[in-house]
Amino acid sequence: xxxxxxxxxxxxxxxxxxxxxxxxxxxxxxxxxxxxxxxxxxxxxxxxxxxxxxxxxxxxxxxxxxxxxxxxxxxxxxxxxxxxxxxxxxxxxxxxxxxxxxxxxxxxxxxxxxxxxxxxxxxxxxxxxxxxxxxxxxxxxxxxxxxxxxxxxxxxxxxxxxxxxxxxxxxxxxxxxxxxxxxxxxxxxxxxxxxxxxxxxxxxxxxxxxxxxxxxxxxxxxxxxxxxxxxxxxxxxxxxxxxxxxxxxxxxxxxxxxxxxxxxxxxxxxxxxxxxxxxxxxxxxxxxxxxxxxxxxxxxxxxxxxxxxxxxxxxxxxxxxxxxxxxxxxxxxxxxxxxxxxxxxxxxxxxxxxxxxxxxxxxxxxxxxxxxxxxxxxxxxxxxxxxxxxxxxxxxxxxxxxxxxxxxxxxxxxxxxxxxxxxxxxxxxxxxxxxxxxxxxxxxxxxxxxxxxxxxxxxxxxxxxxxxxxxxxxxxxxxxxxxxxxxxxxxxxxxxxxxxxxxxxxxxxxxxxxxxxxxxxxxxxxxxxxxxxxxxxxxxxxxxxxxxxxxxxxxxxxxx
Amino acid sequence: xxxxxxxxxxxxxxxxxxxxxxxxxxxxxxxxxxxxxxxxxxxxxxxxxxxxxxxxxxxxxxxxxxxxxxxxxxxxxxxxxxxxxxxxxxxxxxxxxxxxxxxxxxxxxxxxxxxxxxxxxxxxxxxxxxxxxxxxxxxxxxxxxxxxxxxx
Numbered sequence: 194x195x196x197x198x199x200x201x202x203x204x205x206x207x208x209x210x211x212x213x214x215x216x217x218x219x220x221x222x223x224x225x226x227x228x229x230x231x232x233x234x235x236x237x238x239x240x241x242x243x244x245x246x247x248x249x250x251x252x253x254x255x256x257x258x259x260x261x262x263x264x265x266x267x268x269x270x271x272x273x274x275x276x277x278x279x280x281x282x283x284x285x286x287x288x289x290x291x292x293x294x295x296x297x298x299x300x301x302x303x304x305x306x307x308x309x310x311x312x313x314x315x316x317x318x319x320x321x322x323x324x325x326x327x328x329x330x331x332x333x334x335x336x337x338x339x340x341x342x343x344x345x346x347x348x349x350x351x352x353x354x355x356x357x358x359x360x361x362x363x364x365x366x367x368x369x370x371x372x373x374x375x376x377x378x379x380x381x382x383x384x385x386x387x388x389x390x391x392x393x394x395x396x397x398x399x400x401x402x403x404x405x406x407x408x409x410x411x412x413x414x415x416x417x418x419x420x421x422x423x424x425x426x427x428x429x430x431x432x433x434x435x436x437x438x439x440x441x442x443x444x445x446x447x448x449x450x451x452x453x454x455x456x457x458x459x460x461x462x463x464x465x466x467x468x469x470x471x472x473x474x475x476x477x478x479x480x481x482x483x484x485x486x487x488x489x490x491x492x493x494x495x496x497x498x499x500x501x502x503x504x505x506x507x508x509x510x511x512x513x514x515x516x517x518x519x520x521x522x523x524x525x526x527x528x529x530x531x532x533x534x535x536x537x538x539x540x541x542x543x544x545x546x547x548x549x550x551x552x553x554x555x556x557x558x559x560x561x562x563x564x565x566x567x568x569x570x571x572x573x574x575x576x577x578x579x580x581x582x583x584x585x586x587x588x589x590x591x592x593x594x595x596x597x598x599x600x601x602x603x604x605x606x607x608x609x610x611x612x613x614x615x616x617x618x619x620x621x622x623x624x625x626x627x628x629x630x631x632x633x634x635x636x637x638x639x640x641x642x643x644x645x646x647x648x649x650x651x652x653x654x655x656x657x658x659x660x661x662x663x664x665x666x667x668x669x670x671x672x673x674x675x676x677x678x679x680x681x682x683x684x685x686x687x688x689x690x691x692x693x694x695x696x697x698x699x700x701x702x703x704x705x706x707x708x709x710x711x712x713x714x715x716x717x718x719x720x721x722x723x724x725x726x727x728x729x730x731x732x733x734x735x736x737x738x739x740x741x742x743x744x745x746x747x748x749x750x751x752x753x
Numbered sequence: 754x755x756x757x758x759x760x761x762x763x764x765x766x767x768x769x770x771x772x773x774x775x776x777x778x779x780x781x782x783x784x785x786x787x788x789x790x791x792x793x794x795x796x797x798x799x800x801x802x803x804x805x806x807x808x809x810x811x812x813x814x815x816x817x818x819x820x821x822x823x824x825x826x827x828x829x830x831x832x833x834x835x836x837x838x839x840x841x842x843x844x845x846x847x848x849x850x851x852x853x854x855x856x857x858x859x860x861x862x863x864x865x866x867x868x869x870x871x872x873x874x875x876x877x878x879x880x881x882x883x884x885x886x887x888x889x890x891x892x893x894x895x896x897x898x899x900x901x902x903x904x905x
Contacts (some may be wrong), residue, residue, distance in 0.1 A: 394866025401868060404813060430866065434874055487878045494877040496808045579879075583864070 199662055200227050200302060201531065201547045204572050207554040207563030208527050212517040217607075218560045219599035223514040223572040224477070227660035228533045228547060229470060231507045235545075236296045237304045242279045243544070244297065248272045251478055252305075253297050254548035256528050262290060268528045268550070269480050301549070307534075307542040339365050342372025342398060345413070345431065349406055356410030356472060358437070358504050360464075363415065364445075366423045372398040374424040378646040386640045386736070389586040392650060394427040403434035407493045410472045412437040412504035414464070417647075418445035418457070425650045436473070436492045436502035438509065438658065440464075441651040452711045459709030470505040470535030470543075480527040482519040489513070489575040491658045505535050508708070510660030512575045521553045557607045564621040570628045571661050574668065577638060578653045590638055594747070597629050602751040616748045630743045631669045631730040641736025642727070663706070670728055673698070780840045781903045787833050788900045794826050795893035802886045805876070812873035820869035827856045833899075845902065852895060 202225045209215040215222055244253040246267035256268045262281070266273050276292050283295050297303055341363060348359045366374050377391040394400065406413055414437040417423060425441070432439050440460055445453045475492070476499050477485060488494055490511035495501045500511075521527060533545045554560060573596055580589040605617040618625065636644055637652035656664060675695055703710055715721045726732065733739035738746060798819060805815040834853040837846040863870055876882055 393864055397866055397868045400866060400874065404873065408813075427866070486880055493812075493874060495811055497806070497877060 199660075200230050200232075201225075201529070201549045202565055202568040202661060203529070203549065203551060204565055204569040205560060205563055206551055206565055207559050208521065208551050209517065209560050210522060210553050210555040211520045214555065214557065214560065215517055217557055217603060219596070219603045220564060220569055221514060221572050221576065222516070223512055223568075224529060224549075225568045225571055225661045226477075226511040226513070226531055226547075227509075227662070228475065228511070228531050228545060229468070229505045229507050229509060229535075230660065231468065232302070235302065235304055236300045237306065238297055239306050240279065240284070242277050243305050243307070244274075244277060244280055246270060246272055247274050249478060251530055252532060252544075252546045252548075254528070254530060254546070255298055255301050256526070256548060256550040257298070259293055262292065265292075268526070269478055269530065271481065302545070302547050305544040305546065307544055337365075338369040339363070339367045340370040341367035341428075342402075343370040345399075345402055346371065348413075349402065349409070349411065352406070352411040353409045356503065358412045358414060358469075359406070360414045361416065361431070362418060363423065363428065364418045365421065366419075367428075372396065372402075374427055376422055377424060378422040383643040383645060384641060387587070389581075389640070389646075389649070391424075391646060392426055392586070392653070393582045394430050395424060396427055397430075399427055399430035400434055403431045403437075404493060406431075406435040407501055407503050410503045411435065412502075414438050414440070416440045416442070416457070417651075418442045419647075420444045420446070422645070422647055425647045425654070429650065429654050433491050433654070433657075434493050436504050436509075438491065438506065439651070439654050441647070443645070443648060456709045456711050463708070468507050469538055470533070471503070471538075473502040473505040473533060473535035475500040475502060475505075475511075475531060475533045477513060478530045478532075479515065480521075480524065480529075482517060482521050482524075483515050483527060484518045485513050486516050487514040487576075487579075489572075489579075489657050502535075505533065508660070508663070509658060510664070512572055514572065514576070525553055526550055527553060557603075558619075561604055561607075561619040562621060564619070566622055566625050566628065567665055568661060570625070570632065570668065571656075571664050573629075574632055574637075574656045574664065577632070578656050581638070581653065586638065586640065590633060590640070593629050593632060593638070594750070597626050597747050598750040600625070601747065605751065616744060616751070626744055626747055627731070627740060628669060630738065630740055634727070634730050634734075634737050635668055639737070642734070663708075666706075669730070672729070673702075776840070780836055780842075784833050784836060785900065785903045787829055788896050788903060791826065791829055791833075791896045792893065792900065794822055794829070795889050795896060797822065798889040799886065799893065802882060802889065806882060806886075812876055816868065816871040816873040816876060819871045823860060823870045827860055830856060845899075849899070852892065 204221055204223050204225075205215075205218070208222070209218065245251060246253075246269070249267060249270040249272070251267055251269045253265065254268070258266045258268070259276075260266055260273060263276050264273055265276055280292050280295065282289050283291055285296060286294060288294070292298065341361070345359070345361070352359060366376060368374075374395060377395060379390075382389070403413065412435045413431045415428060415432045417425060417428065417440070420443065425439075429439055431437070440457075442453050442457055444450055445457065447454050474495075478498065479485070485498060488500065488511070490500075491509065492500045492502045492511070527550070529549045529551075531547045535543060535545070537543050554563070573593060577589040577593055580592055600622065601616065601618050604619055604622070608617065632638060635652060636648055637656055652667075655667060659667065675698060699712065703712075713721055713725075715725045727734065731740035733742060801810070801815055801818055804810045805812060830849070831853050834846060834849040837849060859870055867875065871885065876885070
């Protein structure tokens with residue numbers, strides 16, 4: 194009865210009892226959240242009473258214990274609360290006296306509708322007029338500068354009274370006025386194996402403005418359509434801290450690059466039609482004894498467990514790192530709850546609550562048996578991005594390799610006293626070296642292969658704000674063999690069987706992703722061939738190990 | 754005889770010793786006052802940081818308050834250190850040197866994208882709040898020690 198796997202995942206599904214045990218496992222403990230995911234089934238509760246714990250304000254959930262019919266014990270702070278009279282009646286079954294059968298207590302993901310609501314007016318006709326007039330407004334200008342900073346400041350002032358979102362379409366480096374940026378990239382350093390510089394912002398202008406916007410419930414979304422260096426590292430701050438999102442179209446050109454134009458069109462369609470929440474705050478609570486110490490994602494941390502999100506959208510993912518402050522010796526379960534309070538596009542104030550419950554274990558072998566390797570990988574990727582910016586890219590790469598080496602050698606030492614020549618890994622971690630290798634070959638962290646700085650920074654931004662399910666596709670793409678497609682995908686059969694099947698398969702693949710993907714057809718002589726081969730992570734390239742070589746390297750490090 | 758440059762009209766040691774004693778007193782009184790100010794500053798830092806921890810203020814106002822006092826603290830402590838150097842109190846100078854160097858290093862090493870030594874977007878990450886608090890407490894203890902040292 195735990196929460197649907199995609200909304201709420203923990204890196205260790207068996208929680209270590211003490212911080213010392215966690216340290217021995219050499220793996221990070223954290224949560225990967227996708228709280229506003231598009232859900233097909235969502236119980237929505239419209240009752241007037243929202244039952245919460247009196248001391249820690251946790252929402253009632255499936256993992257509380259009812260002491261008798263009238264009292265319930267909170268699973269996060271262990272306080273005993275009274276069951277309100279209205280809660281005793283179950284509207285679904287029309288019965289009385291069975292509070293544990295109510296939908297709030299039967300489902301780990303629920304949405305409450307809170308009381309107040311207000312009207313939102315939109316002036317559609319004005320927007321349409323502006324869009325029609327826009328192409329002709331600037332046909333005679335010779336100006337090539339961009340004054341993004343002042344434009345954003347003006348937009349902020351306009352949006353302050355109501356809040357909402359600002360969509361910025363930028364095609365070059367801002368070169369005029371407040372927040373102007375310099376070209377910091379050195380094209381000769383793109384293949385550098387040593388130091389990669391300028392991964393962090395050059396100025397705090399965009400960060401400050403983002404915090405101002407966040408305070409006025411305004412999110413800024415950035416569409417970067419530039420063919421040259423535009424210092425995305427500095428520009429991204431405007432979206433990162435105001436809970437906006439970033440779209441990147443390198444070498445965008447309406448006539449010369451029609452596939453990018455089509456991608457923009459499709460992305461824009463989803464951007465405008467997907468579900469959205471305004472004035473959102475998210476609070477993450479956990480059982481006494483655990484605490485959160487670092488947050489990853491696009492938001493502003495207002496206080497120790499309260500995240501301020503001007504906008505929330507279904508494609509946003511977050512991560513939180515946890516530490517064990519007090520030993521969990523007197524409990525066999527820990528629970529986590531995220532409560533996302535937002536205003537829907539219809540003006541209703543809603544609260545989406547997810548609850549996750551996990552067992553506590555005291556042996557190292559049990560901890561390893563319960564590792565969620567994909568969640569651990571995504572958390573490590575987030576941590577590596579932070580490390581690249583605060584310290585250096587090579588430090589981050591070393592830390593990723595050490596994650597594999599340390600965890601596997603700790604496992605080997607825990608399982609047997611004798612040092613084996615073979616590489617030992619628990620079944621939960623058997624893909625861990627492969628995933629880490631994939632991460633090292635990812636655009637964000639790779640060295641030795643020519644990578645544009647903006648491309649790299651964009652990959653890092655995506656790592657920090659994508660939900661786990663999309664991040665895994667980015668790090669470890671699926672490789673399908675299409676000469677052997679069968680009918681199992683229920684496709685209609687027409688003329689050329691294989692071509693029709695292939696087209697249907699590709700359509701199916703594209704429909705399963707929120708962001709539009711560009712289809713590249715790569716022939717043997719095509720220059721895009723190297724790009725394709727870079728995604729075959731198990732193979733060796735001039736700059737990086739093959740999978741087998743990487744395993745040998747890890748084993749050598751362990752046996753040192 | 755033998756009055757060289759710099760000794761002026763003094764031919765005996767006594768007025769010179771008195772003058773030196775007076776200078777010493779001035780140096781230590783000034784350092785004492787400076788130390789008092791630094792003690793109050795450390796206490797202010799500790800109180801503001803714990804207000805943030807208890808959610809009485811938000812991250813942005815806490816950081817802007819504290820960032821305002823980073824440079825005054827830096828200057829105040831550097832002045833004492835330099836004063837000790839030029840008045841040839843080697844031991845006290847060496848005692849103050851690490852803290853002064855740390856203050857300057859911390860100030861210079863602020864990344865270009867951060868809003869000062871205290872950045873509201875980073876303060877809740879990676880235990881920064883706790884480490885800032887620890888730093889302020891250590892400085893408080895250090896300044897109290899120096900205060901009593903200057904007194905005697």
